Amino acid sequence: MGDDIELLYSKFHILVYCLILIYMMRIVFTGGGTGGHIFPLIAVSQALRKLTAHYDEFPEFWYCGSSSEYWTLLANQGIGIKNIASSKFRRYLDMGNIIDIPKFFISIVQAFWKLFWLMPDIVFSKGGSGSIPVVLAAVFYRIPVIVHESDSIPSLTTKITARYASRVAFSFETSTRLLHAKARAALTGNPVREVFFTRNTAKSQEDLKRELGFEIDKPLILFLGGSQGASSINDFVVDNIELLLKKFQILHQTGPLHYKNIEEEINSILKNTSGILYKYKGFGLLDGVSGDGAELSRVMRGADIIVSRSGSGALFEIAALGKPAILIPLPSAAADHQRHNAYEYIKTGAALIIEEDNFSPHVFLHEVEKLLGDDSKLESMREGARMFARPHAARVIAEEILKLAYVS
Missing domain, CATH: 3.40.50.2000 (Glycogen Phosphorylase B;)
Structure with missing residues (x-):
């Protein structure tokens, strides 16, 4: 029973x-x-x-x-x-x-x-x-x-x-x-993700730079290659790291699969260069295990300029934070959609485009230094990014x- x-x-x-x-x-x-x-x-x-x-x-x-x-x-x-x-x-x-x-x-x-x-x-x-x-x-x-x-x-x-x-x-x-x-x-x-509109809004860019371990009075450039990394952007940073660090501080999202090799290459290049390694920080994927985007948004807020592929996700995250950007469209993207995305995005004046064939140290340094020397242009780009955003x-x-x- x-x-x-x-x-x-x-x-x-x-x-x-x-x-x-x-x-x-x-x-x-x-x-x-x-x-x-x-x-x-x-x-x-x-x-x-x-x-x-x-x-x-x-x-x-x-x-x-x-x-x-x-x-x-x-x-x-x-x-x-x-x-x-x-x-x-x-x-x-x-x-x-x-x-x-x-x-x-x-x-x-x-x-x-x-x-x-x-x-x-x-x-x-x-x-x-x-x-x-x-x-x-x-x-x-x-x-x-x-x-x-x-x-x-x-x-x-x-x-x-x-x-x-x-x-x-x-x-x-x-x-x-x-x-x-x-x-x-x-x-x-x-x-x-909501963190791109809500988190760290009370902190200044200088505070975020300090938290990230960088000097507050030197330009900080963030290189993003998307969630999987971008080979040509990674190669550009590695090949020109000494030249870049003479002028800027660098944050670099390599993609999880590339992080270890790039870290070893960068350390090897800079090991005999005193006092310069601290100006570079590399990451595999700036999203931790939570997936809420808190770390990525914090790093992006601290940057002066973001260098990125032009996938839709990256563009709308950059726009959400109102950040000036230099876009490097992926030439092999299906239907050339990254190039089309980039040219749609710059209609608001939010970014500059450097085609991958023109992505050389000379062109890049010229464009970045010109931007950093023009506060009104940077503010115009910030405003253009905010106009593009869809919160x-x-x-x-x-x-x-x-x-x-x-x-x-």
Whole structure:
């Protein structure tokens, strides 16, 4: 008798748990495998938490995709992980296509299976080829989908998934003209984590320089290569480190995979140069394990000028902080989108562009010294950056997610 009651009690708990899973709001995020996809998803999740803070139960957040290097960051933001095989669409002949074509079909099966058990109220896609299987599965199950396009040139993934989306959001006005989405579209900007608008606002740039271990009266240049690092920017810094440090102090985000080798090279070059090594600091990825962007935003606030690739995420973070920038577009980016992003961005006067073919010590030093000698130009660039920023992008998207989730 006791065993029967215990079994019945156990079954009751399982039933209650299943009912909770059925009725709790569940939101699935999906995207490609870089920080340019993951960090905006985190920004939207932060906005959703704020909007649902008064709910009896927080919505469940899940990420469906590969991006294993970012799983710790996602988990620390309270986002569950459902792994889906990664595949890539290459519009050129490559042996990788032989492997990735079957992987794509495997990922579709995985997406259908995992969404069946999650059965979310809505899917928010940040693009990247890894998001296509999840979007297709969502459409099959009649789950609403919101697609966000980061760049000024719509990606192939967005062109495919926008056909099935309930809503499409854009970061750049040009992409709204190039992609004629059937769904209702909006120009939102790219979601940026809230720390870029709120943290350290009471501290002066001089205070931040001092905290970072630099002199407050010497220019501090921050080199950013995106979440994965940029080989040509890394090579430029290493090849010209002595020349750069004669004039500036340098902060350098190398990318996690390149950090150790670059640190060894820099130390080797500077070991016989007394009193200069302290002017250089290198980092793998300036985001720690929390994923909230606190360390990256602190470092960016301390810099006088930021040298960066022109991925959408970097541009909107620079704009959020109102920082003058020199942009080095990645020439091999799909559809040359980084170059188009950069030229859209400089329309407000927020940055200068140096094409990679012209990225030489002579050109770079000339442009930086000219900027540092012109306070009015620097202030104009700061104002242009602030004009470009979209501080409410994450909230606008989060509100639309909740609206569609309730309707569904």
